[in-house]
Amino acid sequence: MVSLPKYLKQSDRELENKFRFIQHQEDARIRDATMDPSNSKWTFGVSIDDSNRYRNRYVNIMPYEKNRVKLNVYNGNDYMNASYVKVNVSGQTMKPGFYIATQGPTERTWDQFWQMCYQNYSENDSNDSVVIVMVTPLVEYNREKCYQYWPRGGSSDSIRIAEKVQDPGEDDVSEFEHALKIEYANSRRYDDCYTLTTMRLVPVDESGEELGPAKTVHHFYFDQWRDMSKPEEVIPIMKLCQHSHSLNKAGNPIIVHCSAGVGRSGTFIALDHMLHDTEDFKIDAEQKMSSGGQMVGSPLHPDKGYDHDLIEQIVLQLRAQRLKMVQMSDQYKFIYHAAKYMYQHPPH
Template identity: 30%
Template sequence: MDLSRFRRTKKAPASPASSPPAIVLPDSPSDKSMSPAKADPPPTRRESPPTPPPLLTIPMPMTPRSDSGSKSPFRRGFHPFRQTQKRARSPAQATFSLPATPVTGGPMSIVDSDKSLPMAGDQPGDNTTQGNPKPLTMPAFLNLSYQEIESKFLDLNWAERFRINEAMSNPSPRYRFARVFGPEIKNRDRYGNIQPWANNRVKLQVPEGKTDYINASPIVLQSPINPEGKPPHRYIAMQGPKAGTAEHVWRMVIEQLQSPAVIVMLTETHEGGVEKCYPYFPRMVDETWQVGENDEFGDGFRAEIKCVSVEEHANGAIEARQIMVHVEGREDMTVWHLLYRKWPDFGVPALGDLESFFELMRLSREKNATEDNPRIIHCSAGVGRSGTFIALEHLMREIDSGDIDKREPIAHPNPDIDNDDIIYKTVDALREQRKLMVQAEPQYHFLYHVLRQHWLEKHGLMEQDMQEPAAKRLEVDDYDPFI
């Protein structure tokens, strides 16, 4: 028998022309692209027009295997896959490789036969009758391969491109995805191609004839599984303010939020020598700033903001500032400003920093007045890191509540509905409210991986407890894809 036809041949590297078209819109991987290009020195002639905001590109750096530093905490979960000397191949365009999640012959993964099976009736809050418990199964969307997740991200990008193309061809201001226009608006944008949708933006309460624009979008997310049983999550996603828009932030806080309010800041003011966010808040205790001294809008608005205290949490990963806001004629307002310092400009939080990331979510909820009070979430452009934070917190609730395990995967005749991917649906819903939320592919993969690990941890399982065919096993002895 001629066995030559069964020999594996090396695949030729994909040419750039064969790669799926990238959205030329905003951001880069995980706010990576959020690094605005350095502008040339301004000309000396005073009559030169102001330079428009820079556009964002999406660089696709590759992480070499030789650069793998310390091992991430999730390495323990992949040791059982060292059964073969073959390695899973990662798509060429990924900025970092995530291991393909275990794939089984069916839509759900199953627990190893020599392990005791958790039963759905054993889970807290499960309404399954004790007389008829059912084996616990992992939701299908948490068991997708790397390539399947990558394909879904491309689908999201095409849907976004379609929305933007429709907006460009539809001049009606009432169109759902209408664009914002105007020279004053461009001057307030940090990046020239990231703006809120015209019909879903926060409007400053200013006198008629004044520009009410601020680069911020109200976000409302209903539970994808039990919308009637859970209140919606409410946020305001905004860009990192510029020097000329810093006072607009405090005006928005006073107009839109109740006391105590919460601002979550996911970027440092400068990263890589580039300004990502103007320092719009007092850093030191007893430091006091005046807002509205130049009466920009001609309505006499004045406010005083004062840093009352500074606390550190999670070994310095979080700086929590209590800020008092005083406006004449109104009650004083408390604002908690939470600065997270462990999210790198060119990546996602390291797995070793996840506990501090979850602590940030918990603090932001505890210090907020009510669930109905929106929390302001921002990074640099307000789409990459901000969208990832919002999506992850929103979807973790579905796992924590147990609702994700109560779904009946065969209850509906339409298999697409049986296996709804709530991560995909949530990110799509976010992008319908603000462009490019969860902008970069590594951030999108990050959602699947963290939610999968969260589901396993909730049920006391580890990766080695999940079966997978030998052809899909990974060997990761000397390579940590999360470094």
């Protein structure tokens, strides 16, 4: 008999009530930021400045000022629509989760995205790697959801990212220390669910000469998840979590984006942290074996001393760091469904 944590025994109605509570809390934060933007801890700061309007893919999704990612520029605008996200649930988290949640790059922001990728990892570590998880198709219903910002084929396929980024027709510029070059290495499709593309990201001068350590980029493109919806199946998204997490270096953020960087991105982050870094989903390495060599019972054991709802606590933390993380009630309920699936079909 599988022993489930209490929070995985709730009805859909109970989960929908909790989701409404989470939404009401966010509504209160938005009111506070709107009524007193100068003093509110929830202010959106420069993200709502008119000068940054083209840097936001959607007019209603902006980062909180308190934890926005600031581009390391030596001149000009440091804004991009991205948020540092940390997850640490008291009594459950074994290792704090560290992520960057961001919108899907646009034709006018893709170069800033790559500068952010390089800057948020150790500049002196030649063995460092960047993990990017993209959980959106490029196009849905003939509408762009994300710009094609990475090279996808050919051994010599590469893209140069200029050190000075200025939007045509706009009095807006970001100047960086170096230009960058992103080079395609290889790609592989996994289970017809996601594509892993390996690339090389390196600073270069005007002639193309390399100036510093290169970073290996692991780009996961999961194109089976439509906007404003939950994943169709549990197993593919679990495989994506496991694979991307396994390639991330301890202490580095995993960069996650969909189109707006909230609904699907938040759902992925909640699943990833829950499955890899919490007590209730820790695999029992000392599980007993039967005389026939089979494991006895489940390798997952809920912490009986934990009286809260782990998933609710994770999503509450996500929502306090970026708007609309886990945007839809179906996405919220899917996390519980996936968690229950893990208890009923645990890894051995």
